[in-house]
Amino acid sequence: MTSEHGTTITERLDAINEFDRDPVSEEHLQGPGNFIGFYSGEHVAGTEFVIGPLFVAHGVSAGDLILGLLVGNFLAVLSWAFICAPIAVRTRLNLYWKLRKITGPRLLFLYNIVNALMFCFLAGAMISVAATAVGIPFNIAMPGLNDLYPNTIGWVVTVLLVGAVVTLLAILGFKQIARFSKVAAPWMFLVFVACGIAALPDLGVNSLADFWTVANEKIWTGVPVEGRVHFTFWHILFFAWFTNMAMHIGMADMTILRYAKKWQYGFFSAFGMYLGHYVAWIASGILVALAIQNSSEIAPGPIAYLGAGLAGLAAVVIAGWTTANPTIYRAGLAMQTITPNWKRWKVTLAVGVVTSVAALFPALMMRLLDFVALYGLVLMPMGAVIFADFWLLPRLGLRQDYADWKEIALSWPAASSWILSLAACWGINAAWGLEIFFLGLPGWFLATAIHIAFSFVQQGAARRSPQESYAGGNA
């Protein structure tokens, strides 16, 4: 498995990430306000207009939703604070460089490609969300909850136009849009709140005492739409916990939290979880109940219009656009490793085309819960590998960052951990019917155990060798 560094792939990856190679220095550390702002903005996005309604479609009851979100989001915050943040502030490295030391550059290349594809589909869902708002003034029929394929010419044209604009803006000014999205975040959150509150009287809520009755009888009724799995407390808990699985136990937010002065800043993720993944999901659930009552279209644009009129439409477009933009940009960076001679604009254009075509399929938006779960699950094992490598291998007398130390291009324990844990998750799903929302938990433990076991095998020979010292190799 050992090979020299300096392969073409390695050079491509390193060139792209060159400026981020060193650990964050003391003077660049950020205070709490930046993290509060970041997490609040990141998790109040256009997709919240889809997730809340999908909970309603899956027939969750009001009690299960309120309690499930409360506990699930709490577990997500703990995952950021106790799993991701401590490693981020100790290494001060981004995910790319930390993973590279453990997996070797070739495996990291594969990870980047998978990541880029996932980003394309995620951005596609965001473009679909924005398109549902853009189409309203032109009276274009929106896809329904059960639509999987593009069903009208109007939808196709709208999506392609939105995709073209988003791609063009991503090419012209990623940083400006990133700043704009920070400005939009507080306003967008309040639009969610306003939509939910203003819809309540039409549902029959005229006092606080009415809310719980209406919530159970008209909003989260416990009866799923035909063809949808019935969601219980456990579905909601695990979905809320693992919505951002790639970010917390998957360790992608090392890139953010390495700027934190203390590991405790991981707790600031609570602002994103409880504003976006609690209040916004509940508000959008209220809106979809009103849409069902009025026999209106059930898509993000129409339901936002029901609650907030033009401001609601603007919120859906801005939310979809500002979250699709960085996602396309990140996908472009990852893709650039395959096309090193292409200019950045050309790569972003290619990614934008793939994303826009994906966005044509409403399945991506209407099955967003499943896609989000899959996205997290696929990337999560590498987070488990980092966790095992950082905390557990040194305690077992093994070396951290073994691939870096031995100049291995592809770490087979890490690769095996990734592939076998996902295969095991698939097996669990096939054999026992455990749904995808629940697979992240056993998958994480499996990935951790496999990486430890195979690291023992890999490093066993080296440990017995008198020429190779293990002292001082661990951070």
Add this chain to the structure above:
Amino acid sequence: MRHLLKASSLVGLGMTVVPAFLVYSGALTWDTHVALMAVGAVLWFATAPFWMVKENATHRTTEQ
């Protein structure tokens, strides 16, 4: 000037969310609520960028 911009932004946010509570209490119609929200949005985006935007290192970079 900065204080004036901040105050205008806050008014914009207020116009975004307060009318919804007035609709809930029956003191405002839905039409007025959405009109005020639209004005609030314009006010927010016309003023907030001038005092909110600053360089910030804590954005995701290249790799994830």
